[in-house]
Amino acid sequence: MTKHILIVDQTHVSLMQVLESYGFVCDYQPKITYAEVLDCIDQYEGIVVRTKFRIERELMERATKLEFIARAGAGMDNIDEKFAASKNIALFNAPEGNRNAVAEHTLGMLLSILNKFSKGNKEVRVGNWDREGNRGFELAGRTVGIVGYGFMGSGFASKLKGLDVKILAYDKYKSDFWSQWVKEVSMEELFEKADIISLHVPLTDETRMMVDETYFNRFKKDIWFINTARGEIVNIQGLLAALKSGKVRSAALDVLQDEKFPLKEESKRWFNELAEREDVLLTPHVGGWSVESFEKISMVLADKILQHYGIAG
Template identity: 55%
Template sequence: MKCLVVDEMHDSLAPMLAAIGWECVYQPKITRAEIIDIIPDYDGLIIRSKTRVDRELVGHANKLKFVGRAGAGIDNLDEAVLKILNIRVLNAPEGNRNAVAEHTVGLALALLNNLTIANEQVRQGVWDREGNRGMELASQTVGLLGYGFMGTAVAKKLTALGCKVLVYDKYKRTTDNGLVSSVEMDQIFEEADIFSIHVPLTPETRNMIDLNYLNQFKKSVVIINTARGEVLQLEGLLEAMKLGKVRSAGLDVLENEKLNNLTENQQMTFSKLIKSSKIILTPHVAGWSLESYKRINEVLAEKIDAEINVNN
């Protein structure tokens, strides 16, 4: 069986697929038109985030058994169409959940301890110890929105560091042996010092966190987003910071990550983001560690073998 890989992947993928009986055809520079032209010849397709998988792309892929998403989010897949065509969706959140968790904790530590501000000041000859007095993460109550693979991994690290962790997940309740508390959002709004986002991008979550949402926090809260940029409205975030409802933010994702192709409003918002010393920005790399790059391949190969090979 043949698997077409249309995005950059760790070079371990081909031998992993070969070991389970699949030929890997690696074409990371392929165009969408070229994929549409040749996809009927393939039994599997592996993508990252640049390729939109819809009826146009796979409508004539009569042999296609699965689409593998090298990562967690599947918002670039038309799941309804794939279900109709009996094409399985395989993703790999197990592959980068630890990387996302470490990055999330790193952003929290950097924000609480003024690391980026202090670094810049010292480089400019300013030695301000009192102005950069930090807060200990262990003293914080952290609210997590979403408790899937990413939220669970973050919670484990935070509880190990001594945080009180409150979790709201509309579709899942947990006790995790008493280490975290599954609560309603009202309690997170009341108690959270830090609020970290770990939900997928869906019609339900798109633009969910706006100014009205942020205004419900009782404390001036730290916001961290390592999920999807479109979940958090950046104009609302900036306004909430101006009002004192949000004291700082760590953003690994943005509403539009194509910085050379921003609308006029998006450019104005981005200009404000980069001027704020209370915001740390990273380029969607939370799950992009050296270790996760390979581990994602391992997870996909394991799932192809367990869920596709056994049925053929």
């Protein structure tokens, strides 16, 4: 039986090539609107989405033939997973596809804030050759704390091997993941020992705004902070307070609590303050969006869809 799949976001051509070679019919419409999807979703057994819109009850109730939702990325926070389960709709994501990209990006951001690359680059370009003002810190000998040890957290840990650091990892929902180079610890031990904290947890009701000023103040040491997970996990006002007090030495953020640019006035206030700080490094949610991961994500999804239908890819 032929399965029809609606692809509503830009994806690598390999996704369609693989699926169509096995008889699937792919309807590639990266410019389709949410309203248009509502009008036609009853014609499809599958939908592939990245970040264009949320897939919730309204859409799924109209999707009378829908058998699966495939998320071209790692996080599932734009899909109502509970309602999908109630409708027996299978869910697929592809953290295997951008694991390496996120790990490399996180390491790059860490080295940048330790060594003040962004500040030095800006100053040299305007003729300010300030060596002392751009003296950096070495990573070797420091304790790196990883919060969340799934695909992304473990990927980052693998990049730290050989850099002469101690790696501590905490995951509320996983255990027995320690290894020769990673020590599994409690959050209390991270608060006690970490020099650097990197977030790798999904956005859920439990983690939303989990990191605030109180969270930062629980660390015994002043820390370097990195977030390549989800912006809404961190309360920016709390982060700004921690930066001002020195509890956070410097922060690297690939994600923000509001990423809909141009920002509304309410968000502009905290963003402008964040953007003016020399101790903050910002990138536009591209940690998992490398040239290579763009293709790998599609290949992972294609494989999972084929497996769902009992087809060996």
